[in-house]
Amino acid sequence: MTALNQLTLTQAREGLAQGEFSAVELTDSYLGAMEAARALNSYTAETADKARDMAARADARIASGDAGPLEGLPLGVKDMFATEGVATTACSNILKNFVPTYESTVTSHLWRDGAVMLGKLGNDEFAMGSSNESSAFGPVVSPWRREGDATPLVPGGSSGGSAAAVAAYLCAAATGTDTGGSIRQPAAFTGTVGIKPTYGRCSRWGIIAYASSLDQAGVFARTVNDAAILMRSMAGHDPKDSTSVNLRVPDYEDAVGASVRGKRIGIPREYRVDGMSQEICELWEQGADMLRDAGAEIVEISLPHTKYALPAYYIVALAEASSNLARYDGVRYGERVPGKDIIDMYERTRAAGFGPEVRRRIMIGTYVLSAGYYDAYYLKAQKVRTLIKRDFDDVYAQGVDAILTPTTPSPAFGIGEKGSGDPVEMYLQDVFTVTVNLAGLPAMSVPAGFSSDGLPLGLQLIGRPFQEETLFSLGQVIEDAAGRFPVEDLWWSK
Amino acid sequence: MSVDIGTVRRVAHLARISVSEEELPALQGELNAILAFVEQLSELDVSDVEPMTSAVPMTLPLRADEVTDGHYPDRILANAPEAEGGFFTVPKVVE
Numbered sequence: 001m002t003a004l005n006q007l008t009l010t011q012a013r014e015g016l017a018q019g020e021f022s023a024v025e026l027t028d029s030y031l032g033a034m035e036a037a038r039a040l041n042s043y044t045a046e047t048a049d050k051a052r053d054m055a056a057r058a059d060a061r062i063a064s065g066d067a068g069p070l071e072g073l074p075l076g077v078k079d080m081f082a083t084e085g086v087a088t089t090a091c092s093n094i095l096k097n098f099v100p101t102y103e104s105t106v107t108s109h110l111w112r113d114g115a116v117m118l119g120k121l122g123n124d125e126f127a128m129g130s131s132n133e134s135s136a137f138g139p140v141v142s143p144w145r146r147e148g149d150a151t152p153l154v155p156g157g158s159s160g161g162s163a164a165a166v167a168a169y170l171c172a173a174a175t176g177t178d179t180g181g182s183i184r185q186p187a188a189f190t191g192t193v194g195i196k197p198t199y200g201r202c203s204r205w206g207i208i209a210y211a212s213s214l215d216q217a218g219v220f221a222r223t224v225n226d227a228a229i230l231m232r233s234m235a236g237h238d239p240k241d242s243t244s245v246n247l248r249v250p251d252y253e254d255a256v257g258a259s260v261r262g263k264r265i266g267i268p269r270e271y272r273v274d275g276m277s278q279e280i281c282e283l284w285e286q287g288a289d290m291l292r293d294a295g296a297e298i299v300e301i302s303l304p305h306t307k308y309a310l311p312a313y314y315i316v317a318l319a320e321a322s323s324n325l326a327r328y329d330g331v332r333y334g335e336r337v338p339g340k341d342i343i344d345m346y347e348r349t350r351a352a353g354f355g356p357e358v359r360r361r362i363m364i365g366t367y368v369l370s371a372g373y374y375d376a377y378y379l380k381a382q383k384v385r386t387l388i389k390r391d392f393d394d395v396y397a398q399g400v401d402a403i404l405t406p407t408t409p410s411p412a413f414g415i416g417e418k419g420s421g422d423p424v425e426m427y428l429q430d431v432f433t434v435t436v437n438l439a440g441l442p443a444m445s446v447p448a449g450f451s452s453d454g455l456p457l458g459l460q461l462i463g464r465p466f467q468e469e470t471l472f473s474l475g476q477v478i479e480d481a482a483g484r485f486p487v488e489d490l491w492w493s494k
Numbered sequence: 495m496s497v498d499i500g501t502v503r504r505v506a507h508l509a510r511i512s513v514s515e516e517e518l519p520a521l522q523g524e525l526n527a528i529l530a531f532v533e534q535l536s537e538l539d540v541s542d543v544e545p546m547t548s549a550v551p552m553t554l555p556l557r558a559d560e561v562t563d564g565h566y567p568d569r570i571l572a573n574a575p576e577a578e579g580g581f582f583t584v585p586k587v588v589e
Contacts (some may be wrong), residue, residue, distance in 0.1 A: 382545035440549025
């Protein structure tokens with residue numbers, strides 16, 4: 001019999017409903033796996049007592065016929081979501097002792113629907129990074145290894161803890177946040193399904209802000225259907241976030257398995273970037289074939305301003321970050337370092353509290369917003385953003401339903417391999433994903449193949465605004481054709 | 495566009511991050527690498543383009559101007575490094 005923690009979320013839901021096991025048994029299975037997987041460093045906090053308590057209450061509701069849609073399902077939460085009474089640090093020293101007195105809207109939806117919280121999952125500091133190496137808790141180690149090679153690999157970032165924990169069976173599914181690819185890139189690196197919905201689909205209230213016009217919550221799961229189940233609970237209007245939209249949330253599970261016959265899938269020629277490896281090119285072609293075989297029509301499209309997305313992203317994101325992170329001043333929360341006056345106190349507090357990548361990004365953001373440079377940088381980047389959005393609007397107006405691209409330009413890399421000399425090297429990880437955030441669109445990464453050294457690779461599906469259902473239908477077609485990519489060697493627990 | 499050491503020092507102060515003199519050259523190199531990267535945007539003529547102000551077209555909602563939340567100072571101050579008498583406290587600002 002499969003260990004309970006290795007069941008998919010969909011299977012676990014069925015098992016609980018049929019009374020094959022209890023929520024407490026399921027939760028204990030995860031807590032045991034978490035204890036044996038501390039070498040992966042995916043959790044920043046394990047909330048075992050809270051989890052057992054929530055599971056016991058879930059069992060009581062199942063017994064009395066009051067089960068919610070996620071009743072008894074054990075989940076992990078990225079440490080960017082405020083969780084009441086549980087340390088929420090953004091993996092930064094400046095928030096190391098921060099214990100929120102409130103719950104983020106997205107996580108409150110999960111608990112409302114009966115889910116069990118196993119703990120908080122690591123990320124790059126303030127979600128700034130593509131490898132989870134900038135966390136104040138140290139890097140998260142991927143459960144994946146190259147064939148015949150024990151080099152520790154990154155799980156991607158910024159939601160690296162979420163991706164590693166879902167892939168390593170340390171939670172049934174997890175929340176993530178995605179500002180430039182922070183769900184999709186780690187999903188691709190770990191053989192998991194990751195979806196970032198349309199900007200406005202999930203409330204940002206209670207999520208630690210990085211770049212407010214780009215940030216969006218989303219899901220990591222082991223199957224497309226699992227992601228659909230969680231997405232439905234997380235989404236929905238919230239008066240506390242003025243950018244959250246008041247639209248009906250569909251039952252995304254209905255879209256899983258729906259026919260994609262006649263759907264028009266665009267292949268953007270500008271995503272064939274210089275130096276893209278042969279195996280990524282082949283994966284992309286195989287993905288197009290899978291969708292064609294299921295009755296979709298594949299068309300070549302052009303998104304002419306793609307090459308400007310990454311520079312525009314880094315201006316917009318860093319400018320907004322410098323503004324958002326101004327609040328960490330040692331006054332209202334976080335660690336304070338005393339100084340000779342209040343300015344000195346701010347400067348010492350922030351120098352001690354922020355790691356090098358965060359400090360670098362705040363400084364760039366401060367520079368591009370400083371007097372005399374606003375028009376040349378931020379305003380210009382927002383105009384480029386209009387052009388990037390228009391590229392997508394044009395292809396959708398021509399009848400394209402979704403766009404297929406690779407998720408990342410390469411498979412997972414080793415811890416310490418990238419970005420130590422030049423920060424831009426790491427930024428290039430996001431080349432296929434940032435366009436989506438700039439245009440506010442929904443996108444999903446689905447595992448679709450292996451690299452030559454045995455690591456999972458992902459394909460990205462980009463949808464029309466608020467048409468996440470199309471992504472779930474197309475994602476299931478790829479999952480059916482390519483199969484799933486479960487981690488088979490649990491080397492860390494031996 | 496590239497920045498000199500003096501600009502890095504000024505930006506660090508504007509960002510309220512204390513930076514030692516020894517750290518400045520390395521930061522200057524990193525900042526210039528990022529600024530050189532975003533310089534690609536200068537190829538584009540955007541004089542006739544409106545800047546994006548909202549990722550998804552929407553009108554910001556309005557609500558009645560009334561108190562809907564609050565009255566729990568203890569919770570607000572729970573994470574403050576220093577608090578006294580229901581207030582955040584900071585080093586003396588006015589002489």
